[in-house]
Amino acid sequence: MPRIGVVRFLDYPSLPTSAPEDYPKIIKSGISPDGQHPKSPPIRGPDGIVTLLHRLGQPEAIDRLLDFEKTHEFKLRVHTDEKDWYKDVYVKRIGCNVEIGFINLDGVWAAHGVRYRIEKEPNSPYRYGKWTPVSTADISRSEHWGGCQDWVRKQGGQIALAILIHRHYERKVDIRWTGLSHEDWEAIQIHLLEQRMHLGEEKERRRKEYDAKLAEYQATDPEADIWMDFADLYREFLSCRADCGETRPKLRCGKCKFTRYCSLECQTEDWKYHKTYCGTEDPIPEDCKKYLKDIL
Known part of the structure; x- marks a missing residue:
């Protein structure tokens, strides 16, 4: 009795559903372990990250992640504490360069990972830039950075699926960014x-x-x-x-x-x-x- 999912996005003020592909959007519903409908909108890596932050109730963190001109560095790690199945998820952004991926039980980062470059297009009506796919890798299998844009998009989509299907927003998450005081970091952790x-x-x-x-x-x-x-x-x-x-x-x-x-x-x-x-x-x-x- 499988139910095929149809992804629907939340029309968030700064992340509108009308934005083209590669612009981050918050997923409202439709993620299914049984697969997605062939006409369902595609799921991309940045969608999974902003959806995670939204479900954590962290609107400022969404802004800090996406606005690389305001905040130079941004880091996030989901601690799964599972020894036999799940992997930690991480986000690292320095300037406009972003890497997202998994950390395996041996502590290997980018197992697998995906890299993007945030680009603001001239005269764009959107507040934040698009995430241009750059490369993907699985360092745990000695597969180093490379791949065409379509493959990078699909690999990023797999990370987004893992975040939502395995409910990473219910786990311990550490969020940090440039200029975040220790007091504010503690307040986020308490929340x-x-x-x-x-x-x-x-x-x-x-x-x-x-x-x-x-x-x-x-x-x-x-x-x-x-x-x-x-x-x-x-x-x-x-x-x-x-x-x-x-x-x-x-x-x-x-x-x-x-x-x-x-x-x-x-x-x-x-x-x-x-x-x-x-x-x-x-x-x-x-x-x-x-x-x-x-x-x-």
Whole structure:
């Protein structure tokens, strides 16, 4: 039951969705481990970095990263603390030259990495410059810097995907830039710590709710855990398919009778994507429906 993602960007004041490719944009929704729709906008490395900073609640850090004339150096590192799967993510910018990538468990940087050059075009209507792809490498495999622009873009997109799929914005992040005082750095770290603590408390609350429901359902259904997990997946499918945030839409696609929308506007916006797989999605299993009574 895969759900193919359709990337939608947030129309952030200084990072408009109307900007051309290679201009950073904040990803609002649509990242899926099952892959992206063939007509979905492409995901680029800088999108992942500014989305990370946005979800961390750090608007000033976005400005410090992107405005190389105001801030000479910018550094960021996500500490994953995982020993068997995830890698730390880093950002290094000196002047207009930027490098983003992974740090592996052996401490090797650029495993893999991508380099860009921020360029402000004459008379550009955009506040920040575009990120021109320069090169990519995987030093851990002795693959040194090189590659055409298209390949660099795709490699950067893989870093962005990792940041969002593995929820790096919920991990320990160290952010520094030229001129940042120790007091302000501490204030940022305290804010990020409080945010992680809040996320942890919210996860624990949801876990307790799940455990309570599971105990209730397992009294009559020994396979309740399986169907509850399926129900969670179907809740995503039954939310407004245009990813507007509405979780209980009432309007259904007139053709497949399955996909839901909250308005004709959302349905119209999504049709160019939905028509690719309209009518091909599996119906909800009967054994799963009782776990979705609140939205069916």
